[in-house]
Amino acid sequence: MNIIISNSSGQPIYEQISSQIKAIIIADELHEGDALPSMRLLAKELRISVITTKRAYEELEREGFIFSITGKGSFVASKNKEFVREAQLRDIEEYMQKITTAAKIGSIDLPELLEILRIIYEGE
Amino acid sequence: MKGLILKDLMGLKKFSKNYLIFILFYAVIGLFSNMYALFSGFIMVFAFMLPITAVSFDERSKWDSYALTMPISRKDIVLSRYLLGLIFAGAAVVICFVYTLITSGENFGTSLLLSGAFFLVGMLFFSIIFPILLKVGVEKGRLTMIIIFLLPTVIIMTLSKIGFDFSKPSEQTLMTIAWIAPFVVIAIFVASIFLSFRIYSKKEM
Amino acid sequence: MNALKLENVTKKYDSFTLDNINIELPQGCIMGFVGENGAGKSTTIKLILDLIRRDGGNIEILGQDNIKVGKEIREDIGVVLDEACFHENLNHVQIAKVMKNIYKTWDDKNFESLVSKFSLDPKKTVKEYSRGMKMKLSIAVALAHSPKLLILDEATSGLDPIARDEILDVFFDFIQDEQHSIFMSSHITSDLEKICDYITFIHKGKIVFCHTKDELSETYGILKCSQEELDRIDKSLIKGIRKNNFGIEALVLRDALKGNFIIDNASIEEIMLFFVKENVK
Numbered sequence: 001m002n003i004i005i006s007n008s009s010g011q012p013i014y015e016q017i018s019s020q021i022k023a024i025i026i027a028d029e030l031h032e033g034d035a036l037p038s039m040r041l042l043a044k045e046l047r048i049s050v051i052t053t054k055r056a057y058e059e060l061e062r063e064g065f066i067f068s069i070t071g072k073g074s075f076v077a078s079k080n081k082e083f084v085r086e087a088q089l090r091d092i093e094e095y096m097q098k099i100t101t102a103a104k105i106g107s108i109d110l111p112e113l114l115e116i117l118r119i120i121y122e123g124e
Numbered sequence: 125m126k127g128l129i130l131k132d133l134m135g136l137k138k139f140s141k142n143y144l145i146f147i148l149f150y151a152v153i154g155l156f157s158n159m160y161a162l163f164s165g166f167i168m169v170f171a172f173m174l175p176i177t178a179v180s181f182d183e184r185s186k187w188d189s190y191a192l193t194m195p196i197s198r199k200d201i202v203l204s205r206y207l208l209g210l211i212f213a214g215a216a217v218v219i220c221f222v223y224t225l226i227t228s229g230e231n232f233g234t235s236l237l238l239s240g241a242f243f244l245v246g247m248l249f250f251s252i253i254f255p256i257l258l259k260v261g262v263e264k265g266r267l268t269m270i271i272i273f274l275l276p277t278v279i280i281m282t283l284s285k286i287g288f289d290f291s292k293p294s295e296q297t298l299m300t301i302a303w304i305a306p307f308v309v310i311a312i313f314v315a316s317i318f319l320s321f322r323i324y325s326k327k328e329m
Numbered sequence: 330m331n332a333l334k335l336e337n338v339t340k341k342y343d344s345f346t347l348d349n350i351n352i353e354l355p356q357g358c359i360m361g362f363v364g365e366n367g368a369g370k371s372t373t374i375k376l377i378l379d380l381i382r383r384d385g386g387n388i389e390i391l392g393q394d395n396i397k398v399g400k401e402i403r404e405d406i407g408v409v410l411d412e413a414c415f416h417e418n419l420n421h422v423q424i425a426k427v428m429k430n431i432y433k434t435w436d437d438k439n440f441e442s443l444v445s446k447f448s449l450d451p452k453k454t455v456k457e458y459s460r461g462m463k464m465k466l467s468i469a470v471a472l473a474h475s476p477k478l479l480i481l482d483e484a485t486s487g488l489d490p491i492a493r494d495e496i497l498d499v500f501f502d503f504i505q506d507e508q509h510s511i512f513m514s515s516h517i518t519s520d521l522e523k524i525c526d527y528i529t530f531i532h533k534g535k536i537v538f539c540h541t542k543d544e545l546s547e548t549y550g551i552l553k554c555s556q557e558e559l560d561r562i563d564k565s566l567i568k569g570i571r572k573n574n575f576g577i578e579a580l581v582l583r584d585a586l587k588g589n590f591i592i593d594n595a596s597i598e599e600i601m602l603f604f605v606k607e608n609v610k
Contacts, residue, residue: 007594012547044501049526049542050358105589127430134423135416181416185455190414193378193480194431195403329380 001030005046013048017056025065025076026084036066036074063087128204132178139177143170164220168242171216172249175209180262189329202320205254213246237302244309251316258323330392332356332478332510333377338386340376347372347534354527357507361521362514363597364531365605370514373531374482378408391477404433407471411483413463417456421449421466432474440473461492468496472503479503481513485520497524518598528597530604537604549600550583550592562586569603
């Protein structure tokens with residue numbers, strides 16, 4: 001499992017970790033019941049605070065991606081497709097909110113915005 | 125405390141090795157001349173010096189502050205110093221006793237008495253010196269130590285100048301002194317330990 | 330349980346007072362203790378270790394009063410002071426013999442593996458050690474008796490970056506056990522950035538703040554702007570200002586600052602500088 005964090009990306013580190021783990025789970029690279037590295041091991045390997053990794057794991061647990069057993073560690077939760085979709089929709093709505101705000105500041109209208117989205121989506 | 129004594133003994137080994145030459149020198153000289161007292165004197169001075177050297181090593185490396193972060197009490201540190209003094213004084217006395225017995229013609233009883241006297245002098249010396257060292261440290265205490273060392277000599281000389289008669293005291297006087305002295309010195313020794321406890325417990329590291 | 334707790338601790342000297350120090354270090358965490366020279370870091374640590382006696386307040390180590398329990402609790406703490414305080418004539422084999430008779434939980438194997446990891450020569454005496462080697466020895470001794478709390482006073486200052494990295498690795502290993510905690514004072518803030526969970530900042534004898542590292546980077550930011558732009562911002566969000574000939578740098582509360590601004594991440598060092606130089610409250 002690869003987790004790459006950037007100190008200069010502007011995104012809080014715990015968010016980078018949780019979104020990367022989320023992506024790994026969604027992409028089926030980690031299966032239901034698989035154990036995640038311990039918070040402390042992750043903190044040590046990434047050379048960050050254990051409070052940060054704890055926060056990342058707490059968020060993942062809150063969103064239903066993982067569950068933790070005290071004394072044993074954290075494991076991938078059963079993937080409820082609907083649940084995953086909902087979580088992603090939540091993220092998307094948040095990003096769209098930011099996009100909309102930025103668009104309005106720059107006086108970019110909706111058609112132009114949709115055009116940009118289409119180019120990006122189809123370009124991938 | 126065992127650890128503390130061990131540290132001092134191991135640390136002094138190197139230091140002592142430098143003086144081994146002198147010890148052997150005096151031992152041999154004493155053997156061939158009749159100056160066995162020279163060897164005894166040297167050994168006694170050396171034995172007095174070692175515990176104090178141990179303290180100065182500790183001061184140099186700021187050991188005390190560090191030791192107090194370990195499961196060692198201030199009393200442990202104080203006691204280990206006195207114990208070290210006893211060990212060295214005791215060892216020196218045994219060496220002198222054996223040496224004197226072998227080299228001189230003195231009989232067993234006199235040798236024993238002399239050795240005992242040396243031992244008591246050693247204990248008295250430490251009783252006076254250790255509290256002073258604890259209070260002001262080895263560097264500042266050095267001058268005081270020299271004064272205390274020389275004091276008996278100075279007193280005796282002054283007294284004899286005044287006309288005090290030092291002709292051999294009576295057998296009875298000697299016996300009385302021989303019986304009382306150990307108790308007095310032990311009492312002073314113990315009192316010194318408690319004084320040191322007091323001084324050290326207040327010390328800010 | 331808190332590994333370490335200081336409650337309203339005070340110590341008065343003629344020219345300096347440590348005033349109402351409150352610190353809580355939860356078990357399993359690492360706390361960095363920063364402040365400029367003379368701020369009171371070493372004094373605080375000496376109070377924790379009862380090397381000097383506090384004038385007021387409470388100090389608890391691993392839940393127990395540091396004075397009442399004293400000797401016993403020190404079995405469970407490992408201490409590294411800013412100098413290596415071993416007898417100069419001893420080599421590390423001899424030092425191990427000494428320590429074995431001091432600590433009940435001393436583990437020779439543990440010590441051996443640490444000194445070989447640090448490449449310490451068993452034949453060399455402490456006198457012949459470089460500063461880096463002395464610190465590594467102190468750390469090896471502190472860890473070899475399996476303490477629950479490590480207290481470090483400037484343990485990495487005077488070391489080159491490679492030695493410091495080695496040592497931080499050792500600390501990271503130590504903290505893998507949830508029962509282990511570290512309290513470390515340092516003014517090498519880059520080390521603290523790497524490893525600490527909490528940062529406590531002391532200045533002129535007072536605790537200025539105690540935050541998690543994340544809180545610090547989320548709360549504070551360095552705003553780069555012009556004087557005019559600065560004037561338009563809510564003053565309560567500005568924590569300190571540095572002017573240069575071409576613009577302004579300001580320590581700000583980044584979350585509350587709305588708008589299109591250039592805000593850089595604030596390092597611990599920068600936060601410290603702004604607090605100290607700009608007399609932030």
